[in-house]
Amino acid sequence: MASHLGRLYALAFALVVFFLTWAVVAAHPWASPAPDRRLRALAVREAELRREARLVHEVVAQRWAAYASELKLRRARIAAVRSRAAQLAAQATVAPAPASAAPSVRVVTLPPLTITRSS
Amino acid sequence: MIERRAFRVMGTEIELVVRNGGADGAFHRAEHEFHRLEALLSRFRDDSELSRLNRDGALDAGPDLLAVVELALAARERTGGRFDPTVHDAVVNAGYDRTFEEVAPDSDGCLVASTPAAGAVRIAGGRIALGPGVRLDLGGIGKGYAAERAAVLLAAAGPCLVNAGGDVATRGGPWPVGVATADGSITLELLTGGLATSGRDRRHWRRNGQEQHHLIDPRTGEPSRSDLLRATVVASDAIEAEIAAKSLFLAGADRAVEEADTAGIPAVLVTGDGRTILAGGLAA
Numbered sequence: 001m002a003s004h005l006g007r008l009y010a011l012a013f014a015l016v017v018f019f020l021t022w023a024v025v026a027a028h029p030w031a032s033p034a035p036d037r038r039l040r041a042l043a044v045r046e047a048e049l050r051r052e053a054r055l056v057h058e059v060v061a062q063r064w065a066a067y068a069s070e071l072k073l074r075r076a077r078i079a080a081v082r083s084r085a086a087q088l089a090a091q092a093t094v095a096p097a098p099a100s101a102a103p104s105v106r107v108v109t110l111p112p113l114t115i116t117r118s119s
Numbered sequence: 120m121i122e123r124r125a126f127r128v129m130g131t132e133i134e135l136v137v138r139n140g141g142a143d144g145a146f147h148r149a150e151h152e153f154h155r156l157e158a159l160l161s162r163f164r165d166d167s168e169l170s171r172l173n174r175d176g177a178l179d180a181g182p183d184l185l186a187v188v189e190l191a192l193a194a195r196e197r198t199g200g201r202f203d204p205t206v207h208d209a210v211v212n213a214g215y216d217r218t219f220e221e222v223a224p225d226s227d228g229c230l231v232a233s234t235p236a237a238g239a240v241r242i243a244g245g246r247i248a249l250g251p252g253v254r255l256d257l258g259g260i261g262k263g264y265a266a267e268r269a270a271v272l273l274a275a276a277g278p279c280l281v282n283a284g285g286d287v288a289t290r291g292g293p294w295p296v297g298v299a300t301a302d303g304s305i306t307l308e309l310l311t312g313g314l315a316t317s318g319r320d321r322r323h324w325r326r327n328g329q330e331q332h333h334l335i336d337p338r339t340g341e342p343s344r345s346d347l348l349r350a351t352v353v354a355s356d357a358i359e360a361e362i363a364a365k366s367l368f369l370a371g372a373d374r375a376v377e378e379a380d381t382a383g384i385p386a387v388l389v390t391g392d393g394r395t396i397l398a399g400g401l402a403a
Contacts, residue, residue: 084275088272104292104309105309110295110306114136114296115304116315
């Protein structure tokens with residue numbers, strides 16, 4: 001009688017152990033929990049923004065380089081024009097005309113480009 | 120391609136002509152130069168350097184006024200006094216005491232006694248000092264000077280011509296310039312140099328029934344009684360041409376022809392009785 005009861009307990013215990021094991025194995029305790037979809041979307045968005053920021057930086061850098069180069073050219077042109085104007089002004093102050101140049105003139109039958117009159 | 124710009128300054132029409140395109144900047148600089156020089160050399164502007172010199176009798180002059188006065192005094196020396204910048208009071212006494220547009224064509228104002236010129240002008244360093252009662256009129260030579268200065272600035276854009284109411288400066292010819300004769304006009308092809316016309320056919324008016332004009336004979340201090348109506352002269356630049364034109368006009372027809380031929384100054388002389396004389400090597 002006692003051994004019969006003992007076997008019954010042993011069977012019940014074995015069943016409990018079996019189902020517990022089943023439950024543990026079914027729960028996949030070794031697998032990581034599934035990530036949240038919103039977090040995944042955020043991560044994707046962040047990556048996109050970082051990529052766009054990199055592109056914007058590249059475009060700005062290119063445009064700045066072009067602007068700096070154009071600015072340098074313009075400054076050089078302005079300096080050249082100023083220098084030429086100063087040269088001409090100095091030339092004009094010193095010598096309003098090549099005084100030694102002999103006038104060269106003749107009467108022609110062409111239509112005049114301008115007309116002189118009493119000043 | 121010919122580009123032109125016209126505007127009014129110094130009491131006359133200014134015409135700028137450039138043979139190349141894209142001369143906007145040069146036109147602007149040349150026009151600005153005319154306005155700048157008018158502000159310095161006009162006797163009709165109270166604040167001009169010339170007016171201050173005439174008012175105060177002495178002035179530490181800027182480079183432009185100094186240059187023009189030196190040129191005028193050298194011309195007085197060279198022309199034996201026919202060209203004289205000290206005719207200011209004589210011009211005013213004749214009635215030309217305001218801009219020509221404002222001078223009445225016929226008025227009854229009293230004429231002051233004639234004022235011979237040859238007044239004393241001293242230059243020491245940058246200072247100009249006038250003798251007692253001496254005042255300067257730089258109208259004609261000032262325009263020639265301005266035309267030459269503008270031509271220098273305009274030449275940066277290409278071959279150019281500046282016509283300052285008859286005073287013509289050129290750089291890089293040839294330029295066909297029309298000159299009025301007694302019965303029409305002829306065209307002079309100017310390869311180098313400048314050209315100017317002096318005459319009594321434009322700036323003239325009447326005072327007490329007497330014909331007056333702005334070309335004063337410095338010896339008498341009165342409007343010249345030359346038998347010429349106008350004289351057009353070609354010279355090395357517009358300033359020299361202006362001086363020579365005035366000098367030949369005052370000389371009268373016979374003397375002007377003789378002087379132009381002797382000195383080889385190309386000139387077109389129109390007499391009051393309607394003759395046109397080409398002198399100084401010019402031939403029709």
